[in-house]
Amino acid sequence: MNKILLGVILGGILGALDGLTAWFTPEVRTMLLRIVIGSMMKGLIAGVLIGVFARKVNSLALGIVFGLGVGLVLAFLVAYLQHGYYFEIMLPGGLVGLIVGYATQKYGSAPRPVDARA
Amino acid sequence: MSWLSDEAISRLKEASSLPDVSGTRYRLIERVGSGGMGAVYLAEDSVLERRVALKILDVPDMLNGAGGVSERLVREAKILAQLEHPGIVPVHDAGTLADGRVFYAMKFVEGKQLDQLVKDMNHPSASGADLLPDRLRIFQRICDAVGFAHARGVLHRDLKPENIMVGPFSEVLVMDWGVAKILGSTPDEFDAEAGQSPGHARTVSPARTAHGTVIGTVGYMSPEQARGEVENLDARADIFSLGAILTFLLGGSEPVPREVAAIAQKAMAPQARGRYSSASDVALDVARYLDGLPVSAYPENVFRKGVRWASRYRVAIVLVLTYLVVRALLILFSQH
Numbered sequence: 001m002n003k004i005l006l007g008v009i010l011g012g013i014l015g016a017l018d019g020l021t022a023w024f025t026p027e028v029r030t031m032l033l034r035i036v037i038g039s040m041m042k043g044l045i046a047g048v049l050i051g052v053f054a055r056k057v058n059s060l061a062l063g064i065v066f067g068l069g070v071g072l073v074l075a076f077l078v079a080y081l082q083h084g085y086y087f088e089i090m091l092p093g094g095l096v097g098l099i100v101g102y103a104t105q106k107y108g109s110a111p112r113p114v115d116a117r118a
Numbered sequence: 119m120s121w122l123s124d125e126a127i128s129r130l131k132e133a134s135s136l137p138d139v140s141g142t143r144y145r146l147i148e149r150v151g152s153g154g155m156g157a158v159y160l161a162e163d164s165v166l167e168r169r170v171a172l173k174i175l176d177v178p179d180m181l182n183g184a185g186g187v188s189e190r191l192v193r194e195a196k197i198l199a200q201l202e203h204p205g206i207v208p209v210h211d212a213g214t215l216a217d218g219r220v221f222y223a224m225k226f227v228e229g230k231q232l233d234q235l236v237k238d239m240n241h242p243s244a245s246g247a248d249l250l251p252d253r254l255r256i257f258q259r260i261c262d263a264v265g266f267a268h269a270r271g272v273l274h275r276d277l278k279p280e281n282i283m284v285g286p287f288s289e290v291l292v293m294d295w296g297v298a299k300i301l302g303s304t305p306d307e308f309d310a311e312a313g314q315s316p317g318h319a320r321t322v323s324p325a326r327t328a329h330g331t332v333i334g335t336v337g338y339m340s341p342e343q344a345r346g347e348v349e350n351l352d353a354r355a356d357i358f359s360l361g362a363i364l365t366f367l368l369g370g371s372e373p374v375p376r377e378v379a380a381i382a383q384k385a386m387a388p389q390a391r392g393r394y395s396s397a398s399d400v401a402l403d404v405a406r407y408l409d410g411l412p413v414s415a416y417p418e419n420v421f422r423k424g425v426r427w428a429s430r431y432r433v434a435i436v437l438v439l440t441y442l443v444v445r446a447l448l449i450l451f452s453q454h
Contacts (some may be wrong), residue, residue, distance in 0.1 A: 024452070025452060088452065092446065095441045106433070
């Protein structure tokens, strides 16, 4: 599967799952849908960025570091907007980025070379 | 009193036994072995200043015509010339010596015969280089070369470890195409005589059957070859030999994975229709095994499929599990 598409799908799914865990916090349960959508959007953005990086840079280690970094930065922004829960949001957010970074490098397929005669 | 040392005398004897290649661009260095129909010499090409192997008939061909060994050597050279592939020894030149002996020049392959290499790998003092994947990659290269020959309509008919050279960089060359057959050609005098060639001392004696002549080597030839069904042979005869070579390669590797054993078993099915249809399919199954994918020769149950899938994606599974554990711990702590 194409690296960007893989990043988007994986980021979206993991982001949505990440948002669904808000159900276990009773005080925010009423906002679950908004949290899931927001979290999924965060995952999708992370997936695109990590997928594009994986397409440009073919390195498992750098892919993981970049994924972790993107996940942490996006999670930090979300936590900053919520004025708190930095640890609870950034730790899983960073892990999601790390997983997407690993998966895009490991399982994503590189683009086909362009035929010079075309 | 002797004017010459024993060593000098033995060198002179050796030199006098070498064929006379004057008039050619080659200078013989030493005899390095024998192949189908003749001896193989290490020689130097004086024009290109490189080492080559010369295959020269042991004796001048008295028939010197259709069905003679000269014709067969030329035929072998012509077949090899058609098979330009990294896994098949390339022919550089062919000609006739002053005494009428036919020869051809080919790449001088430095390396070990596969049988010797496997012996070395199996030796207790061998290093970690005897890993199963290394053996399977060598086997894949053999399959690639044989598959290429089949695609060009050529059957080897005598595939065995002794006819495969492995170079210092694990490059693989399939040698000795002396009894090769062009697919679709009718059995000819060549087929009737091939087993009697002097270079095929290891080849089974040419016992005539109701159909033809037995060509191949016991232990590596297909049942249809053993029955002398020359006219019925197709790529699957060589595939049987490939299966036997794979079995040989696995000899010192314990334990043999079930998938790999199944590949060898399928390649060596007694009935040709039970075997792989092409050498490429054998190589593909080996590649799939090496990539952790299921092989066509070994149908798996759900449990085995699950184990293989988990093994293939173990890092991803560990990462996702880590994420889930972290999530669970965060939820747990937030509730307290």
